[in-house]
Amino acid sequence: GPQKVDREVDSVCPFCGVGCLVTYQVRDPDPTGAVPARIISVKGREGPANEGRLCVKGRFGMDYIHSPDRITKPLIRKPGVAKDLSLIDGHTDWREVFREATWEEALTLATQPLNTLRQQHGPKSLAGFGSAKGSNEEAYLFQKLVRTGFGSNNVDHCTRLCHASSVAALLEGVGSGAVSNPVRDVEHSDLIIVIGSNPTANHPVAASWMKNAAQRGTRIVLADPRITDIGRHTWRNLQFKADTDVALLNAMLHVIVTENLCDEKFLRERADNVVELKAHVRDYTPEVMSAVCGIPADTIREVARAYASAKAAMILWGMGVSQHVHGTDNVRCLIALASITGQIGRPGTGLHPLRGQNNVQGASDAGLIPMMYPNYQRVTDQSAHDWFEKFWDTKLDDQPGYTVVEIMHKALAPESDPHKVRGMYIMGENPAMSDPDLNHARHALASLQHLVVQDIFLTETAWLADVVLPASAWPEKTGTVSNTDRTVQMGRQAVQPPGDAKPDLWIVQQIAQRMGLDWPYAGEHDGVAAVYEEMRQAMASAIGGIDWARLNAGSVTYPCVSADDPGQPIVFHDHFPTKDGRVWLVPAGLIPAAEQTDAEYPMVLITGRQLEHWHTGSMTRRATVLDALEPAATASMCSADLVRLGLQAGQQVRIASRRGEVQLQVRCDDGTPQGAVFMPFAYVEAAANELTNAALDPFGKIPEFKYCAVRVSAL
Numbered sequence: 069g070p071q072k073v074d075r076e077v078d079s080v081c082p083f084c085g086v087g088c089l090v091t092y093q094v095r096d097p098d099p100t101g102a103v104p105a106r107i108i109s110v111k112g113r114e115g116p117a118n119e120g121r122l123c124v125k126g127r128f129g130m131d132y133i134h135s136p137d138r139i140t141k142p143l144i145r146k147p148g149v150a151k152d153l154s155l156i157d158g159h160t161d162w163r164e165v166f167r168e169a170t171w172e173e174a175l176t177l178a179t180q181p182l183n184t185l186r187q188q189h190g191p192k193s194l195a196g197f198g199s200a201k202g203s204n205e206e207a208y209l210f211q212k213l214v215r216t217g218f219g220s221n222n223v224d225h226c227t228r229l230c231h232a233s234s235v236a237a238l239l240e241g242v243g244s245g246a247v248s249n250p251v252r253d254v255e256h257s258d259l260i261i262v263i264g265s266n267p268t269a270n271h272p273v274a275a276s277w278m279k280n281a282a283q284r285g286t287r288i289v290l291a292d293p294r295i296t297d298i299g300r301h302t303w304r305n306l307q308f309k310a311d312t313d314v315a316l317l318n319a320m321l322h323v324i325v326t327e328n329l330c331d332e333k334f335l336r337e338r339a340d341n342v343v344e345l346k347a348h349v350r351d352y353t354p355e356v357m358s359a360v361c362g363i364p365a366d367t368i369r370e371v372a373r374a375y376a377s378a379k380a381a382m383i384l385w386g387m388g389v390s391q392h393v394h395g396t397d398n399v400r401c402l403i404a405l406a407s408i409t410g411q412i413g414r415p416g417t418g419l420h421p422l423r424g425q426n427n428v429q430g431a432s433d434a435g436l437i438p439m440m441y442p443n444y445q446r447v448t449d450q451s452a453h454d455w456f457e458k459f460w461d462t463k464l465d466d467q468p469g470y471t472v473v474e475i476m477h478k479a480l481a482p483e484s485d486p487h488k489v490r491g492m493y494i495m496g497e498n499p500a501m502s503d504p505d506l507n508h509a510r511h512a513l514a515s516l517q518h519l520v521v522q523d524i525f526l527t528e529t530a531w532l533a534d535v536v537l538p539a540s541a542w543p544e545k546t547g548t549v550s551n552t553d554r555t556v557q558m559g560r561q562a563v564q565p566p567g568d569a570k571p572d573l574w575i576v577q578q579i580a581q582r583m584g585l586d587w588p589y590a591g592e593h594d595g596v597a598a599v600y601e602e603m604r605q606a607m608a609s610a611i612g613g614i615d616w617a618r619l620n621a622g623s624v625t626y627p628c629v630s631a632d633d634p635g636q637p638i639v640f641h642d643h644f645p646t647k648d649g650r651v652w653l654v655p656a657g658l659i660p661a662a663e664q665t666d667a668e669y670p671m672v673l674i675t676g677r678q679l680e681h682w683h684t685g686s687m688t689r690r691a692t693v694l695d696a697l698e699p700a701a702t703a704s705m706c707s708a709d710l711v712r713l714g715l716q717a718g719q720q721v722r723i724a725s726r727r728g729e730v731q732l733q734v735r736c737d738d739g740t741p742q743g744a745v746f747m748p749f750a751y752v753e754a755a756a757n758e759l760t761n762a763a764l765d766p767f768g769k770i771p772e773f774k775y776c777a778v779r780v781s782a783l
């Protein structure tokens with residue numbers, strides 16, 4: 069029967085970047101204390117992004133925190149137990165690999181080798197990965213620890229695998245890496261372009277607002293090699309050939325330029341490099357580009373005209389745009405489209421890179437990236453460098469650190485490399501599942517002289533650690549997160565962490581103390597409000613007007629610079645935050661994917677997510693309802709390819725690339741284009757990233773998860 073609810077606690081959903089507000093319904097411990105407090109259900113709360121709506125993950129995905137798999141004590145690797153990659157499948161009893169320890173011993177054993185490596189090999193021998201699943205305060209303290217304690221800028225997180233190329237193009241073009249308009253602004257759009265995104269699966273409540281807009285007359289254009297659920301609510305579906313984004317977008321720009329559909333007043337007053345862009349796209353006729361991207365020239369013209377002539381049109385995009393070696397170029401084209409048509413700076417217009425994790429926006433804002441201090445201040449900028457040296461009262465490295473994939477390469481660098489990475493501290497990330505070319509990444513992690521992993525489960529990465537520190541799940545701590553709309557919101561502690569598990573903010577401060585740092589944060593929840601207030605000083609132009617008390621009272625959207633500033637959901641009304649206030653347009657050419665199909669590997673692999681599972685699956689595969697809905701790894705192919713290869717839906721298949729091989733069930737999905745196969749990356753037993761290619765976009769340093777060559781065969 070229904071369980072009695074003892075109390076309700078308001079918070080934010082821990083999964084995607086939509087940032088739905090939730091209320092946990094909590095059952096207190098029984099009087100004997102034998103059954104601890106539990107979250108027994110989750111309700112949607114009135115929030116700016118969700119107005120009470122939740123998707124299946126937010127509603128039914130929270131019981132992962134009560135999983136018996138939680139780590140409840142610090143763990144130390146037993147002497148002589150090799151970092152064997154076969155441990156990653158999780159079938160070994162953890163007691164054969166680790167022993168339990170006290171916090172004092174574990175913190176000493178975690179930190180001493182980091183200090184020794186730094187003394188012997190210099191600051192660049194150490195690196196840290198923080199997490200977009202943690203709070204703003206955790207991200208801020210973690211990057212401060214790496215910069216001031218480890219002594220280099222070798223700090224990054226999964227934004228590098230997600231929207232790093234979008235941020236590179238946006239910073240270059242419009243001077244800000246964040247969205248210009250919130251998702252819910254689609255209700256003011258005549259037309260929206262959804263490109264490289266499957267919002268029903270990855271931003272489900274955001275997708276519900278798009279569908280509501282369509283019901284009221286907004287025309288949706290889906291541009292994607294895969295036609296997913298949102299494609300049933302659209303005006304036009306542009307199923308372009310995988311990897312040909314720039315061809316399609318340049319052809320649209322060509323139509324707008326040659327048919328005089330540009331907003332010349334906007335270009336005159338607010339844009340630079342216009343002549344160069346216009347000259348560049350003249351060669352990209354719809355007829356020529358049609359042969360490249362597979363969309364009929366007439367359709368390209370029709371959509372380009374509709375976008376340019378709409379009263380208000382918005383572009384929303386996802387990883388299908390960003391995860392290419394030309395991801396930055398793809399986004400440059402989107403910026404150009406919005407700018408030459410003046411579709412920016414007003415309600416219902418603008419550019420919206422849909423953020424993946426609940427705090428990937430906030431973690432990036434807080435400086436959890438190797439080339440920038442908090443608030444996107446470049447480490448190479450002398451005045452920013454001087455400001456942070458003074459603010460943190462320490463010497464800082466002025467060279468950008470290595471990015472996620474580069475750090476894996478540096479871990480496998482020869483002994484003679486002065487920048488070889490030898491020790492790492494990983495808080496809440498799971499690169500042994502999320503990195504491209506996993507065989508390489510896992511070898512890199514196993515080769516480290518010292519690896520400290522802080523997490524709530526023995527993740528695939530944690531199996532390779534020397535010390536594992538048991539951390540807290542999101543409902544077990546208090547902190548703030550910033551969603552895809554730039555809205556800062558507070559999550560509150562509802563239950564205690566299990567056993568000896570501790571809040572991440574406490575753990576980071578303990579490590580810092582043992583690296584000789586004297587940090588002053590005091591107060592409830594390990595000084596979270598004090599950390600936030602320091603961060604607010606470092607990020608005054610974004611969140612200067614949002615103090616802790618204001619966040620406790622409700623959500624606020626930055627930029628918000630003073631106590632009486634209501635916050636700005638829509639930006640770029642009259643200027644861009646660039647040096648001269650104008651948008652910089654960058655022409656993009658056609659660059660092919662780093663790996664092409666051939667006779668041996670004739671199909672394209674596209675990786676991504678599905679509605680029920682979140683990223684590497686460590687949380688959602690331990691959520692009872694979500695696991696029941698999607699219990700096993702599958703790959704999707706269209707019926708024509710199944711017939712061609714003599715396969716039946718439901719059959720086990722082998723998928724191989726030049727880097728690895730997996731076995732899993734094949735599923736029929738006619739939204740998947742011919743010649744391609746789609747795989748979610750959440751399943752360790754058939755890890756999509758064993759197949760993917762680690763080739764990087766040169767600007768955003770993002771790997772090409774959306775395109776590599778594979779062979780599919782019957783088992």
Ligand code: SF4
Pocket residue numbers: 081082083084085086087088118121122123124125126127271272273274
């Ligand atoms: Fe959570 Fe995203 Fe679903 Fe909202 S849409 S409930 S934030 S996973």
